[in-house]
Amino acid sequence: MLPQANRLKHRRDFQAVYQKGIRRSGRYFTLRGLRQRPKISNKSIKVRTESIVVSKPPTRIGISISQKVSKKAVVRNRIKRQIRGVLRHLLPRISSGWNLAIIVQPTAVTCDYAEFLRELEQLLAEAEVINGN
Template sequence: MALPKENRLRRRQDFKEVYQSGRRRTGAYFTVRSLKDKFRSPQSRRGATKADPTQAPNLILPTLIGISISQKVSKKAVVRNRIKRQIRAAIRQLLPRISPGLLVVIVVRPTASECVYVEILRELEQLLVEAEVINGHSRGSFL
């Protein structure tokens, strides 16, 4: 099962923006980069112009999450896709605790090919708390 459509980071420009200006937190298996989304409307993500913040000051944008995994992790697409599925499952579990209005990119490191789902969930939760994407004290930890 995929991430909800409204939570997917897809545009190359958004990835680039997060890489250039985002905050970085690194763990054993992942690097999480996060950036506050700057006054965009949902239409601007589809190629329209930037939204005027005075027109919709109370607009709450969902957090967009993207996953970046290179062939350095594994030459086999089967392995890379399994890791992405596990990351998406962990994100779905953490989604209710994620703050709105952020752009997040999860970069998979080569060591992730050896870890299991519980380690993925634990590290993602820890890195997202450090990056202030989720509040570490809300509703307790999953692990």
């Protein structure tokens, strides 16, 4: 599982990513991404002065897989588990402040973990989401 703070769950968040975000496509996945606005908060210090703290929210990731990929829920769930495993591996390298939606293509049924890793890493690098590339 991905940590709770890194999950994109709500319909309105997915819709915002689809409507306003960038799009990168590969053989097995389509990556949609939208940069989040930084959160600004006023925190008072003991000396009664205010400082403005700007923090980037964590990157949130959602996976969308339709019945067009496979009619069998077992197959779809296996693919989602493999994608989450790849994302756990890549999460430390992903820069913060993004909403990402990963849409699985029907060709992903024949894919294995190494191919998922290679393609997701490539799509994240193209979208300039991964640090260090």
